Amino acid sequence: MSTQAELSDDCTTLVHDLARDARSAQRVLARMSDTEKADALHAAAASLRDDAPTILKENAKDIAAGESNGLSKAMLDRLKLDTDRLNGIADAVDAVADLPDPVGQVIDQSTAPTGLKLQRIRIPIGVIGIIYESRPNVTADAASLCVRAGNATILRGGSEAVYSNRAIHAAMVKGLATKGVPEAAVQLMPTQDRAAVGAMLQASGLIDMIVPRGGKGLVARVQSDARVPVLAHLDGINHTYIHDKANPEMARAIALNAKMRRTGICGAMETLLIDSKFPNAADVVGDLIDGGCEVRGDSRARALDKRIGMAGANDWDTEYLDAVVSLKIVDGLDDALDHIARHSSGHTDVIITDDDEAGERFLTEVDSAIVMRNTSSQFADGGEFGLGAEIGIATGRIHARGPVALEGLTTYKWQVRGEGQTRA
Incomplete structure (x- = not known):
């Protein structure tokens, strides 16, 4: 029987491997054009619709387990998928595909007294870890938003939706791959071991940002233990x-x-x-x-x-x-x-x-x-705000606030163009 230390070491190795593969995949995403990323997401949405019978069958397993484990009606409602909800998930992926690509957008530009031409442009954040509970739609929402903004993502869903998340993830990756998106651009954590969450939170330099989406206990743990920047909200009071x-x-x-x-x-x-x-x-x-x-x-x-x-x-x-x-x-x-x-x-x-x-x-x-x-x-929803799907509602004051969609999943860099200037 493995000790807790051995499990932790195994999960650390696993997360490092996932993050390494995600970084390589993200470099491919960063080279893809607006049209290529949009086409890939439309293919992912089509794959979700094609695989609807499988996804709903797997979701039924999660619902049965939730009822046996005494989940509340509200939690079961969050978890449950039917044909209309699954079509809504696919429609949201299509909506994200049709949004303007934020990557490469010029935020501002100027010319310095030295003649240097300065631009601030939007770029992907890089590798984003998403830790979430209950709602299987987050698997598709997070994947589509990250891909559209040029980010690779590592998803870690809750045990309540494990079968649903796996089926949705498989359909998404299958569709994306037909248009050249590497499978490692969207990875689902293959274990429900809590040590994997801890390893993600400690993966500074490997994962660029963590987004928790769930109850107060989850978010509080993430904010307390993370050595990676966190974009989060606590309760919706x-x-x-x-x-x-x-x-x-x-x-x-x-x-x-x-x-x-x-x-x-x-x-x-x-x-x-x-x-x-x-x-x-x-x-x-x-x-x-x-x-x-x-x-x-x-x-x-x-x-x-x-x-x-x-x-x-x-x-x-x-x-x-x-x-x-x-x-x-x-x-x-x-x-x-x-x-x-x-x-x-x-x-x-x-x-x-x-x-x-x-x-x-x-x-x-x-x-x-x-x-x-x-x-x-x-x-209070990113879709209702015209942002397509959302990764969550951020209640902090740093980086992004309110519904976090494409713009919230980008950062920026300065591009400086000169004509041979040297500094005195």
């Missing part, structure tokens, strides 16, 4: 604030959609703030409860409906990813802004109001990656 000048019917429709359209996504509303002067609060809450949502509120909120449970101190800082919402009554915009500043995870926060001054102040003062007015937080 998203607020919707119904201002006293909100349109009542709009408020009801948005609140219900923001929570209940899909409860297990990071863009779902987790806390509802209702202004104490808003006259239709009971209707908003009633819609949520009647729609199957558990509501937990403070003492003032509970006076709206006897079905509201008591919120504990931790509820304001919880990403439920389920049909549960925290409800707080606030006294005006300042009170709402103060609550959001203390409890938001910096992902997405929303105001519903017909008051332009209040709306603009909210958009300006809330320091989150995405701030919205009069719409559902469920629109």
Whole structure:
């Protein structure tokens, strides 16, 4: 039986081998034209559609295992594929193929007093490690975005979706290879051993960036242990604030959609703030409860409906990813802004109001990656923003923020053209 040290050593060797192959493949990708990369991704999308029966069969294995292991309904919803969802995954790959290629884009240019011509241009980051949980669509999204931006990627999906990830990966690689993309440009970690994650996090100089996409525990571990730059977000503790000048019917429709359209996504509303002067609060809450949502509120909120449970101190800082919402009554915009500043995870926060001054102040003062007015937080998605698929929503302040798509997977370099100048 192998010791933990032996397993760690084996995983370190494995990651080094994968990264070496990825680096070689990335050099090939870097030489491919815009059209060549686009054609390869269209071929990958076609391969996903062709292999749909196999992918759905493998996904059924993951669903059965998840049910046996007691996964929540929200987690099973994240995991489940059907024909429509798989077609959506393939459509997203096609959409990425049709996006403008960021590589080679001139960010800015100037001529220095010395006569040197300076340009700053976008280039691929290099080799990107993606560590993710549950959602098999991430396998296709991450692969397509990385290839389009000229990056090689090493994917490490969660054990809940192991069969689905393998089938999607195989279909993607098969399609890409028909158009000249090396198989090592998109690699799936062949083991679910946790030591492999640790080896990826320690692979400084071999992997250029790590993107974790999953729960708080995963992201916290990555940020704590990584010796490689990390692009990440923690919880999606998203607020919707119904201002006293909100349109009542709009408020009801948005609140219900923001929570209940899909409860297990990071863009779902987790806390509802209702202004104490808003006259239709009971209707908003009633819609949520009647729609199957558990509501937990403070003492003032509970006076709206006897079905509201008591919120504990931790509820304001919880990403439920389920049909549960925290409800707080606030006294005006300042009170709402103060609550959001203390409890938001910096992902997405929303105001519903017909008051332009209040709306603009909210958009300006809330320091989150995405701030919205009069719409559902469920629109916090790279596809809805016209970015194609996304690798995740970054909530930090360095490199990229909000939906991370093609531009977020590039860096830049300076190109300097002279005519024989020497420096005095």
